[in-house]
Amino acid sequence: MPVIDCRGLACPQPVVNTKQALDQLKEGELVVIVDNASSCGNVERFAQSQGCQVKVERREQNFYLNIQKAKGKNEGNMARPDGKAKKVVIYINSDLLGGGDEALGSFLMKAFLKTLLDLETKPSRLILVNSGVQLAAEGSKVLESLQMLSEKGVEIVCCGTCIDFYELKGKMKTGMISNMYDIIQSMLEADRVIRP
């Protein structure tokens, strides 16, 4: 079990050292030793903000923080330098992936969403626009993947105007109906927008 000795270090160094150690740790335990209450409070907060369980034990003038990291919680590649999770938005504006053969496009879209579901790193939002909204409607071949993505916390957003255009009102099986304002807002606020 890694032990990070932060005694004698001033704020924010104990937090910085804990962050580095947590980024390297895939899962399991980590012990951080600090020698003052402020550093103890700060390290405890940081670990909790990263979704870890923390137990604090006081031994004489030192604090031992036992930090438990669960698998998949805040993998390093999803953390921004300021520690917040990255906001990745996926923008889908067609029921097909790519502009070539229709059958191939349909197959690729299915593969794209299925693979996305299997990967550890998930986008925060998936936006469906134009014929893309058909993917979330009755009869879609990728409905299951979308529903499972939604269960895993990916927000699925469908363009209301497009639903009206394709006459899919009442036939949507997943996601929430949204408008251009909200869609643009989330694209502007995202760290990255991916268009497959």
Add this chain to the structure above:
Amino acid sequence: MGPEDLDQILKGLPLPKDPKVLVGLDTSDDAGVYQLNDEVALVQTVDFFTPIVDDPFTFGQIAVANALSDVYAMGGTPLTGMNLVAFPIKTLSPSILKEILLGGLSKMEEAGVALVGGHSIEDPEIKYGLAVTGVVHPKKILTNAKAKKGDKLVLTKPLGTGIISTALKGGMASEEAVRKIVESMVTLNQTASEWMKKFGAHACTDITGFSFIGHALEMAIASRVGMVIQSKAIPIFPEAMDYAKLGLIPGGAYSNRDFFSCRVEVHSNVPDLLVDILYDPQTSGGLLISLPSNEAEKLVASLKKEGHIHSCIVGEVVEEPRGKIRLL
């Protein structure tokens, strides 16, 4: 040093009584005031610290804006400054020190303050600041001891510079957050001071190392009043909330909380992260002004027009609980 350590050390020091000392150590005020004659009193203060930003010129500007602030908070006019410098001259390039001093000078020029000397020592850690001398009319001193029941409290700068500087030290602050605090910290409290005098302020202090709560409490205690603070109204740098959540809180915030929290009643609706920011030590923070209720809106409007866009009314002065703050 934290408020508790300082309190212990200063307690029981044999301070000579001198009728010409109009403001001394006893009321925890911003600067000392010494009467010269019926028309003029000297206002004196000194402040220095280690770099809180990477750019030496900017650090110089912040250090001087911060040192001058104590004079402005007393309603005085700063006249002269003397540099205080600690610098590792054997290991760092002298050009860095030159940049710091140029930054400091630029702020003195803006404030109309003459640099008349200074003192430097060799030290492994950079420190810079200023000893300032100013003047004030003995009858127009603005201490922290004359806040009156019914007054409104105006704060002129957002809070959170300590937490964001800590995030910067840890390499976790966004450029945007740093830009915002730098802009705030290099802003002189000069115009805010001029306007509060025009609107008949009763009392004033600047928000620095002892945090918003600490300095507000010093005012409440010295004025023998209580304060009700509307936490939602307090201007803060939004990023400070994010960084506080990550545990990027300076040690000083913990000492402030330990020392002052026994005099603060926090309503259960106030978010914990916001309370953290109220204990955050500030560098070159804004003025906290206590003034008649009917003038407060006008002061805020004038300050906003002058570029202090975050100014707002954050609470009011009440009779009870004396020497305490209620945070709603």
